[in-house]
Amino acid sequence: MGRTDYLDRLNDKQREAAMHTEGPLLILAGAGSGKTSTMTCRIAYLIRELGVHPYNILAVTFTNKAAKEMRDRVAALIGEGVDMWLLTFHSACLRILRYHAESIGYGRDFAVYDPTDQKAVVKNICKELNIDTKKFAPSYFLGIISKCKEARVKPGDFFREYGSGYKEEMIQKVYERYEETLKKNNAMDFDDLLLKTVELFERDEEVLEKYRNRFRYIMVDEYQDTNMIQYAFVKMLAEGRDREGNPRRNICVVGDDDQCIYQWRGADIRNILEFEKDFPGAKTIKLEQNYRSTANILAAAHSVIERNRGRKAKKLWTDAEDGNKIVYQRLDDERDEAGYIASEINRIGGSYNDFAVLYRTNAQSRTFEEALSRRGIPYRVLGGLRYYDRKEIKDMMSYMRLVQNRADDLSLVRIINEPKRGIGGKTLEKLQQQAKAAGKSLFDTLRDEETAAALSARASEGVKTLTTLIESCSMEKNNMKISDLYDLLLTGSGYMKALEDQNTLEAESRLENLMEFKSVIYDYEKDDPNLTLEDFMERIALLSDIDNHQPEENAVVLMTLHSAKGLEFPYVFMPGMEDGLFPGWRAFDREDGLEEERRLCYVGITRAKQRLWMTSAETRTLYGKTDYTRESQFLREIDRKLMEGDGVVEKKDKTRAAFRDGAASSTAFKPFDQLKYARQETKKKAAAIQRAVGESFSPGDRVSHDKFGEGTVVEATDKTVRVEFADETRKLALGFAPIKKI
Ligand code: ATP
Ligand code: MG
DSSP states (O other): OOTTHHHHTSOHHHHHHHHOOSSOEEEEOOTTSSHHHHHHHHHHHHHHTSOOOGGGEEEEESSHHHHHHHHHHHHHHHTSOOOOEEEEHHHHHHHHHHHHGGGGTOOTTOEEEOHHHHHHHHHHHHHHTTOOTTTSOHHHHHHHHHHHHHTTOOGGGHHHHHOOSHHHHHHHHHHHHHHHHHHHTTEEEHHHHHHHHHHHHHHOHHHHHHHHHHOSEEEESSGGGOOHHHHHHHHHHHTOBOTTSOBOOOEEEEEOGGGOOOGGGTOOTHHHHTHHHHSTTOEEEOOOBOOSSOHHHHHHHHHHHTTOSSSOOOOOBOOSOOOSOEEEEEESSHHHHHHHHHHHHHHHOSOGGGEEEEESSGGGHHHHHHHHHHTTOOEEETTSOOGGGSHHHHHHHHHHHHHHOTTOHHHHHHHTTSSOOSOOHHHHHHHHHHHHHHTOOHHHHHHOHHHHHHSOHHHHHHHHHHHHHHHHHHHHTTTSOHHHHHHHHHHHTSHHHHHHHHOSHHHHHHHHHHHHHHHHHHHHHHHOTTOOHHHHHHHHHHHHTTTTTOOOSSOEEEEETGGGTTOOEEEEEEOOOBTBBTTBGGGGTSTTHHHHHHHHHHHHHTTEEEEEEEEEESEEEETTEEEEOOBOHHHHHSOGGGEESTTTSOOSSHHHHHHHHTOSOTTTOOOOOHHHHHHHHHHHHHHHHHGGGTOOOOTTOEEEETTTEEEEEEEEOSSEEEEEESSOEEEEETTTSOEEEO
């Protein structure tokens, strides 16, 4: 490669940006216009042509994956490996703190606490402060603490920011002690990495100067998604002075206000919109040519994003041909949708890597995983786990396996302290030894009264609830629908409640996955109403083990729209184009919510290079609930001339007519919070079944059973009843059998 070939391949604007190396520079441009490519060339230009030492460059990107890709590309351009700071914000800060922790009162070998460590700390504090963690889960406090740190609210400023009341005082106290504990343990959490670096810079002029002198060239990709602290970090570093004492401000930020999709996590779009104000004299370069997508795809992306009001007007053009139209297909249900996508992948052929399925919520991955597996198409779930590998799914499967077979020690060990029942590692070890010595299963050991008596009060109560639940469920397993059994396990174990109490985004996503498991069960029940637990578990086992966790190199990519930012694929599918799912129902509640969803839609469409499919399902079973859906308003926003497919063809039904006329207005429609509904259903169902606990039955009582119909009690104890139904007599566990007196 000639010396400057890589510059020749850039367009004029891109080249101007790559070669504008002194003073603040903003590259503000739409998707696929070569922002990231230009930044990469700029680094190569600095090193190769200007002889800047890589040591003097700091480049920050959003994910480790993006950082690695850029490092490889720079290496390819300059023809050698580079050892430079091309990192995420967190790793850059960690490196700095390792050197200078002492000047802010930490030892250099400070620990970085992950969420598990953090929870342990808060739990202890709650104990000290006599806070009931059943009412206020550690993660509840941690969520607030994290928000405080992002906004730089110290424990001392807490009341000023949040007001004071009983609850605020409690939170403030926990926050204060949390900070003390971490400090005492010489530890930092993830938020601290950024926060403490900024504090270090504020407190220690010398250190700040050192880095200002070192990082003469600073670059940030995806600047639209930076939060307040990241902004402070970059700004301070950029304000160094050269030998003559003139401000250097060699900062180049790259981004697209239309792709800001993390406001819900504190990203501040103003950082990019006000760059010119923050760095007076900044040069702004707009890249206007899109190199990624066909003209049709680009036009579709524009017709959506144009509707946002709070944006800088900009429009990309392309040399590319129109290409195929965007296919919009309306399918019968979500299974049909996944099947359609799988068959399209087979029909187009070529390399599996070229296909991506981008969905709105993690729980949606399940149907695609199944459809692809069934057809032997390899897939990878990027930026997340495969559905059946997710912790909460594995936990609930362990509960079900235990119901099926109480001697399954492995499953019991997995869930004995999930949710927390006060059985730590040591206690468990002791229990396992006891079981071994007695030649019994762990479950039978737990049922032993002596064993229970030796446990702490909390643990022994927890164990009792658990064993009763499992026993009653196994007794009832053949009398009950699997979906009911699942509801009972989910509520009776306290698993669902523990997640709800956490009140965090992570817990919410776990709940989504758990509710989605009900769709799995309903699916199988629909096909075979007499499905036994054994059959069901066997089928799931096959399903969850299909490719035996072999990570495939050549595989279809499944990921959320959020994690697809910055990436590109020849063929992209966007399923679930339905109001309430995408845009998500939350968008209808929150100001700005809809605009952020629309930006996410823009991000999704612009990932596609050659072809784009959008799909929706007439009815969708999500979280176990089946509903008619309405086509996404984003579909209506795309110019219909750009689209083809059955979904666009006029049909008589109402939703399609609405789609055709663009008549259904977004304000008139209030999507429905399916997750909330599914959670309530689960509780209601479980409560109805358990209502019978307090009820006493005596021989002769007439009862009705959800599955077996009406019958007469022939025998009753305080735990069980024997009922004569039309065809046979059955023994039922009170509290778990779906029976009512009539
Ligand atoms: P996003 O907003 O999605 O992050 P981006 O602006 O960072 O996109 P890139 O990923 O850098 O865009 O580039 C998009 C595609 O266009 C890439 O495949 C890249 O190789 C190609 N590309 C960029 N500039 C040029 C150019 N001057 N000539 C040909 N192809 C280009
Ligand atoms: Mg990019």
